[in-house]
Amino acid sequence: MTPVFEAKELKVSVTGRRGERELVKGVSFSVEPGRCLGILGESGSGKSMSMKGAMGLLDRSFRVSGRVSLQGEELLTKSPEELRRMRGGKVGMVLQNPMTCFDPLYRIGNQIGETFAAHQGWSRAEIRSRSLEMLERMKIRNPEEVLEKYPHQLSGGMLQRIMIGIAMAMKPALLIADEPTTALDAITQLEILNEFIRIKEENTAVIFISHDLNAVSLAADEIVVFHQGMIVDRGDFRHILHRAKDPYTRLLAEKRTAVMRSYRRALEGKETIYA
Numbered sequence: 001m002t003p004v005f006e007a008k009e010l011k012v013s014v015t016g017r018r019g020e021r022e023l024v025k026g027v028s029f030s031v032e033p034g035r036c037l038g039i040l041g042e043s044g045s046g047k048s049m050s051m052k053g054a055m056g057l058l059d060r061s062f063r064v065s066g067r068v069s070l071q072g073e074e075l076l077t078k079s080p081e082e083l084r085r086m087r088g089g090k091v092g093m094v095l096q097n098p099m100t101c102f103d104p105l106y107r108i109g110n111q112i113g114e115t116f117a118a119h120q121g122w123s124r125a126e127i128r129s130r131s132l133e134m135l136e137r138m139k140i141r142n143p144e145e146v147l148e149k150y151p152h153q154l155s156g157g158m159l160q161r162i163m164i165g166i167a168m169a170m171k172p173a174l175l176i177a178d179e180p181t182t183a184l185d186a187i188t189q190l191e192i193l194n195e196f197i198r199i200k201e202e203n204t205a206v207i208f209i210s211h212d213l214n215a216v217s218l219a220a221d222e223i224v225v226f227h228q229g230m231i232v233d234r235g236d237f238r239h240i241l242h243r244a245k246d247p248y249t250r251l252l253a254e255k256r257t258a259v260m261r262s263y264r265r266a267l268e269g270k271e272t273i274y275a
């Protein structure tokens with residue numbers, strides 16, 4: 001199958017007072033429709049920089065090179081305006097801190113509506129019904145009331161689910177989720193992870209970035225391991241867990257805790273972690 005997204009020898013460097021520093025040192029990866037690629041690596045390994053570089057989210061102090069394509073179109077030569085239009089359209093992005101993605105001064109309903117209006121051209125009535133539908137799909141209780149709320153009146157988990165819901169309603173070809181579960185408690189994490197698994201069923205390609213092997217193992221079909229700006233290993237979860245040769249990957253695998261096992265059992269419905 002043709003990949004939705006493909007990065008080849010992607011490099012990102014930054015120029016500072018002490019000259020140029022390479023943050024991402026030539027990484028290659030791709031993801032196909034309906035599949036989830038997990039990007040795993042410790043904090044500072046270049047996970048966010050590689051996606052920001054690919055999506056044109058870095059300012060002029062950074063230099064991005066290599067090749068990046070989305071549905072066969074080369075991204076690194078596109079203008080900032082073209083890239084902006086793509087994000088929120090063909091590409092949905094879900095970031096670590098949902099609070100920073102919502103304007104504290106506007107009601108949730110207005111913010112959802114604005115995004116829908118900008119990208120889909122729906123009427124007011126249609127926007128309202130689609131907003132309610134989306135909130136219900138994301139298992140938000142009392143959706144009518146939630147539309148009237150301000151961001152600070154909702155929990156981090158609810159905002160995160162709403163952000164994923166908005167991104168999904170755009171029916172993106174690619175969804176990039178950067179540490180989407182890091183700030184959440186275990187139960188909410190599991191719910192959010194289930195959303196990502198569901199998203200794949202709609203044929204969207206997902207890039208799931210996390211420093212947490214447990215989270216990655218649940219959502220991803222294939223995993224690439226980042227270490228100091230390079231990919232040091234790749235394969236499915238079993239490979240990472242049992243057959244990885246790279247010492248850093250082995251360390252990550254060994255650090256995994258019993259939490260993962262209880263997650264898996266909860267997912268299979270054999271055990272509930274809600275008790």
Ligand SMILES: Nc1ncnc2c1ncn2[C@@H]1O[C@H](COP(=O)(O)OP(=O)(O)O)[C@@H](O)[C@H]1O
Binds near residue numbers: 023042045046048049
């Ligand atoms: N704005 C910035 N300017 C310069 N260097 C940065 C900036 N943001 C991050 N870095 C550096 O880039 C490297 C990769 O960071 P990042 O991609 O954010 O890591 P990760 O997402 O894997 O935690 C780190 O060494 C970090 O210190």
Ligand SMILES: [Mg+2]
Binds near residue numbers: 048049178179
């Ligand atoms: Mg990051």
